[in-house]
Amino acid sequence: METENKLIRRDALEKLFSQWLAEGKRILAPKKCGDKIDFAPVQTLDEVSLDQVQTVQSPKTAVFPRVEELFSFKSMDGRVQIRERDNDALPETVIFGLRPCDAAAFASLAAIFTWDCPDSLFSARLGKMTIVGLACARADEYCFCTAVGGGPGATQGSDVLLTKVSGDEYLAEILTAKGRSVAQAGAGLFKAATAETKESHLAKVEPAFALDKITPALAAWFDDAAFWEEQSRRCLGCGACAYVCPTCACFDIQDEGGVSGKRLRCWDSCGFSLFTLHTSGHNPRPLQSQRWRQRLMHKFAYMPERQQVLGCVGCGRCSRACPVDMNILEHLRAIAEAKP
């Protein structure tokens, strides 16, 4: 579809919010939660926090919640009845104000959840979601979108991308059919665009490393145990990096209940010592260094090889959330340097 540029003022955006709510849509947007900013349901634009570099958690919760029921079951007279989820009951959602890196991350998630057998719950949630991104006017030292194919004003993944071009005016790029529906439904709210372009309003993010060096370098470093130990020695083995990551998709299945109950899908992390522990007691990755290597290999080698998409969008959340400052950018730079 051809991109169409429009302008929208803040007061018109507010009206768009009311319109979405009147249509029965749920709006998720960055919002102050305690002393952190995270995606939460909002009713008005005033509730939305727009100036932070990033939220703590990623918007993946909208399509892959930290716990979700896959189905419920009931045992009766020796037979088990399964009740599937009613995907039609899932809410139509507008996710608003997410950064271009986050919008791009849905492609990585989709590559996993629709890889061999499409996940109906994930697909239904994504299908019911309209993505209204907001370009970045600021970046910080943890951001590296431009090294992994993105950018502060990149459009990939967004249905509409907004860029603030003046105090209360946004350039709106209408990018997809869903984006066009937004523009059509809010017909009186959008204005014709001027010659103004977004470039001068975007953060400057210099490419932090050469991506084409990473995958071959990972293969070269793979068996160098000392290298991975050096990189990961201070890692504590928690799941903070994976849980704030917009593309980490590992999950664990838990059944709750007895003769009747439900099957739940819960987030999991390759950082945990139990992650690949086999029933036999054998663990192919018994060391934290091997688990750290797995995290990088999965994102920068296995996913590009198998799903032709990177498992990282350079949002920097894992580095910001890490209790011991495992800065992924610093580690990737070290990996990209030629192996001696």
Place this chain on the structure above:
Amino acid sequence: MDALKNKARELLAAKTVQVVIGYGRGSGGAARAVFVREASKADTLVFDDGCRQNLAVYLMKPEVRKLGKAALVAIPSTLRAVLQLAAENQVGEHDLLALVVTPAGEVVQLATLQAIEAHVASLDPDLSTAEKEELKKYEALSLEQRRQFWQEQFSRCLKCYACRAACPLCYCSRCTVECNQPQWIPVPAHDLGNLEWNVMRAMHLAGRCVNCGDCHRACPVGIPLYLLNQKLISDVFANFNFRSGMAVKTDNAMSTFKPNDSEDFIR
């Protein structure tokens, strides 16, 4: 800072220790843990007010333990964690020595657990005035208000277990949450799972926590775990006149049976 670098260099060169676990510069110039194994690398060590991580957590990591005897750059809560670990038979004399940087920048080497104990005796283990004030506000809440407060806080818990990983006294190689026959604590990060996990974590630390605050600082969603810990520290002291991490040999308040216990239910 020079005194610390010199001391580290000297200890590594003389092979008194195989690794110095200290602080170096990380992202944005903030302090982070470093593991110095060669005298020539001692210059990477720093020490300032930003050095807050309780590095005793690394004494229990197999990847660090295998490096050999450690010199541990220690702030007060690190020393108390070491004593508590020693009291629980998790570290011994041969595992470490502690390096304390004084406000004047001098380095005091505590070569034995006895020396650490003597040093800790000079510290005030009580909660700070600010901590006591916040605790008083919390204690003024009704039980129902407290339940609501924690329900709201725990609703944000992701179960990433960063609190557990950052804690020097959460050292079980297999935590209760990872035992599933039977399953004691629900794995999902739903309301019940989060409540049980957080209560269990706090209670396992009751009478053991040294109030370093690393669990709270590690929490990506900012749950004020320190409030739970400090409430328990305060209650354990009020009821048992006991403070953790003050002595090499101690009977933990919550896990010691005495035949003459004042409570009937335990006999």
